[in-house]
Amino acid sequence: MRQDASKIKYELYHLSQDPLVTALQRGEAYAYKELVTQYQDRVYNMALSMLQHEEDAADIAQEVFVQVFQSITAFKGASKLSTWIYRITVTKTLEQMRRKRTKKRTGIVLSLTTHEYLPEQNNKGNFYHPGVALEQKELSAVLFKAIDQLPEKQRIAFILNKIEQLNYEEVRQVMEISLSSVESLLFRAKQNLQKMLESVYKNYES
């Protein structure tokens, strides 16, 4: 009797879930490919917008899917699958950025002691996002340079909202913050970008 009840509970749990999640949790091979096909561009685009480096973004996309497959059994469906994947992407991307910053710091120390530091690691060139229309390429390169200067949380919120086109509620779920915090982050991000871009314009003029 108790066995039957737990079996029914198990069946109900799976019925209420996304069929793709159920298939993944059952370890069905087709589901792995389906998940990558469905989400690869979102994951890659998010990582690319944050890192502004194609190879690094591809590496992160790889890491994200490995993490998703390894922890899919722990996914309880409290949030949407896409939200959960975005959250993993953001975490992995931030880890990568921190790794790079540490490397840069080590590089500076190395340059002081052994002169082995490569100076080009310091200067990020213009980033041209492959999804931007040709006539907007130059303007968007200026924008991405400014986005790169934003504080971490503002940058994440701005990219999720403006580039990934997530609404405020979705941004809230990915970032696990309140709706008012999302609004505030986006407002400050826009303000900061405006300030930065106005000074860019001044420099152009002079």
Place this chain on the structure above:
Amino acid sequence: MNNQEKFAEEVINSTAGMQRATAPADLYERVMEHMQTGRKTVPLLPKVAIWQAAAAILLLAALNVYICLQVKQPTVPTANNSYIEQEYFSHTESI
């Protein structure tokens, strides 16, 4: 709105109509390889390039073998003792 503000607004709106970047075509294969080996896989070269390089190496090797087979043995007779004797001592026979 002055020119500066106009420029800033224009730049911020440059993402409008932006498409998502497309992930690498072999991402799924890389993920699966990563899962199996436990290591991140970084393709050094695209598969086509690897095949092209292999074909070029094979062609070069085949060409070398062909040329080696075509080269004839030297036609100049190798010197032996009788030849040397004949050339150097023939005019001294009368002495």
